[in-house]
Amino acid sequence: MKRLLAVILAAAMTLALVSCGDDDSSEKKSKKDKSSSSSVDMSKFDDMAGEYECVDVITNFNGSDAGYRPSEVEERFKGSTIKLEGDKLEMEGSSFSLNAKKSENLYYTYMVIAKDSGYDEKPHNSDRKFCHKDYEGPVWFMFAKEGTDQGGDTPVARDTIEMYYSPSGTQDWYFALTFEKK
Structure with a gap:
């Protein structure tokens, strides 16, 4: 039941996130952010810095x-670690450059995109393409700072990352990975 709820939550979050890019104000803000500064706001990454362990796999x-096979995917990822340092993510021996922005979702602090994934944040229809077909790795993730209210009685106990990962050969995310800060 917990896994079904997590899958439903992941699907709902995906729909909510991809529908955010429709209004003109977010487009103008995005253009302004890109043109106003060529440097990366590292304070976002400072909040997330550290080592995380995978505690759940879907x-x-x-x-x-x-x-x-879910059991094979779980064996591959559960208990594995990632490291965030600066605007880089180290995972399974590979390094990924990241972009981060303040999340519009109240339950999360930042939305983070792997730069080379090809994820564009635009609304997608049934033939959605979240990443390049030859890309393997994290496409995007949501970061929740410790203490973030998750809409219930218990705030997040540790910094948490909800990551959507795509294996090479697909343009969709196939694995949802939850990491907690060590």
């Missing part, structure tokens, strides 16, 4: 249909 329906 394989989405497309991943299961493509032959990714």
Whole structure:
């Protein structure tokens, strides 16, 4: 039941996030952010810096249909660690450059995108393309700072990352990975 709820939450978050880019004000703000400064706001990354351990793994329906067995995916990722330092993410021996922005979702502090993934944040329809087909790695993730209200009685106990990961050969995320700060 917990996994089903997590899959439903992940799908709802995806729909909410991709529908955010429709209004003109966010487009203007995005253009302004890009043109106003060529330097990266490192304070966002300072908030997230550290080492995290994977505590939960979900394989989405497309991943299961493509032959990714949930037990094998869980064996690969659960207990693995990632490291955030500056605007870089170290995962499974690879380094990924990141962009971060303040999240519009009240339950999260930042939305973070892997620069090379090709994720564009624009609304997607049924033939959505979240990343480049030959890309393997984290596409995007949401970061919740310790103490963030999750809409219930218990705020987040540790800094948490909800990551959406795509294996090479697809343009969708197949794995949802939850990491907690060590």
